[in-house]
Amino acid sequence: MKSWNGVSAVLAVLYLSFVLTPAPAAAGPAQDQILKHYQDLAGADVTFSADRGKEFFMAKHTGGKPKSPSCTSCHTKSPLKSGRTHANKKIAPMALSKTKDRYSELKKVKKWFRRNCRSVLGRECSPQEKGDFLVYMMGQ
Amino acid sequence: MHTTMGSKDNGTLRSDAEAPTRRANMQTKLSHSPEQQTGQAAGTTAFVVSAYANANANTSLEKSKSASTAGAMLIWDLPLRLFHWLLVGAVTVAAITGFLAPEWWLDVHSWAGYTIGFLVIFRVLWGLWGTFYARFRSFIFPVDETLAHLRALAQKKPGHYKGHNPAGALMVFTLLGTLIALTVSGLIILGGQENIGVLAGYVSFATGSGAVEFHEILAFGLLGLIGAHLVGVLIESLLSRENLVRAMIDGRKSVSPVHAQSCVGHADTSAVNQRELPPAKRVWARAISTVLMVLLAGSGAAWALLKTPPNGYVAMPANKTYASECGDCHQAYHPSLLPGSSWKKLMAGLEDHFGEDASLDDESAKEVYAFLRRYASDKWDSEAANNLRQVATKNPITITATPYWQRRHKDIGKSVFAQKRSAPKAIVLPATKMR
Structure with a gap:
């Protein structure tokens, strides 16, 4: 009887950890690599948060270019939907589940963070902001 | 090439049927002034117009006789008439798209131009080896004869010609020359400005732009010439009491006795006809081979010319x-x-x-x-x-x-x-x- 309890306890813990962990579901080794890059920059004591990432993505910022006060100016409010550049070119959805090759090339990720943070916030984003953003998008 | 053969009964105008061969003469029953015919035959400058003339003398004799007696005979062969009306169509399309349509009609305009070029080349070749009245040498007139014709025209008494009269001949050559110049300048513009067409590889943008004005002047000139051509046809039709527009449709022109007095070379009508208008089959064979020749030579030339990349063209790898x-x-x-x-x-x-x-x-x-x-x-x-x-x-x-x-x-x-x-x-x- 006792042993059965032990087994079910282990199963329950496994089950709960599976359900509750906001695991970056579709993230592969390439994405992990990039997350690790920003984790290293932010320091080990910082934990990236998808909720903070979402808040950052949806927020209206100041200091950037007038055309783009928010990430959503171009990317729309849903990461699952495709956006439009100011030149009207289609932007593939930001969610990793929709665009499988996103966040797989560090050079590209760096470029877009540099450009878009400056356009939206008028400054570089911090490693933590970038990490939060990535965790949010990889979980979508 | 031409000898002004002083016909006895009219001093200024020469026969447009220059040299009936002796064989043709012998076989023909002449209906008008036999002594003129004999005189001409005697004064023949050896000028064998038609390669197939003698061979067909017998076969076409019957036909031409009936045409003669009916008062009208076939002057403009069918390929010539087709050329004329196709040219009218192509020039109309080119004029409308060139003068009125916006630039995106350029394709249609260019193809009308290519068609005109093709037709004109055909006409030039047909002028060398077509049937008698289509040939250039049947309507290249000496200057004094042309002047005499114009003087007579001013007095409303122009001599009657079965084929082109000297004024009409001038118009034909001017029109053909203008069309050639228009086609060439059009190709220069197309090649220079648009970098397309057979001259794309050889003409710079500046040259192409420079040709635009020339092309436009020629186009207005052509409009004027077309107007003059129509007026000329109208006047000649009225003076000769003959529907010349219809003649360009059914190919037949009058040689009735009414015209006999002033009709140049009228005496040898039947001789000329049976010699110079061979059976339709032969005319067609020649016309079709001419068309094929022009198409073949044209596409060959185009293929060779298009091998050169457009002028000022740069090979650019994708980056x-x-x-x-x-x-x-x-x-x-x-x-x-x-x-x-x-x-x-x-x-x-x-x-x-x-x-x-x-x-x-x-x-x-x-x-x-x-x-x-x-x-x-x-x-x-x-x-x-x-x-x-x-x-x-x-x-x-x-x-x-x-x-x-x-x-x-x-x-x-x-x-x-x-x-x-x-x-x-x-x-x-x-x-x-x-x-």
């Missing part, structure tokens, strides 16, 4: 960095849309690129800049490069601010540009290869 760094946000504009000096300024200000930060890492920026400079408008002789090379002094990095762009879009309302646009299809800038 992946440019395609993604610039093409991710907007259409990857062809480098030839701005001059090198503009690209330089644009690349120096990427931090504020039309209201956005479009900065690049040094390595990418270097590569993109090298690509843009290398294939900038200074390096091409295309229409776009030439037209857009001049940039707006105050805004040298905006393609849509160039004077040319502004001029071409000035009639498009602001509301059109304000419309919410649908997603454009992804434009991939392809590598251009040497043809």
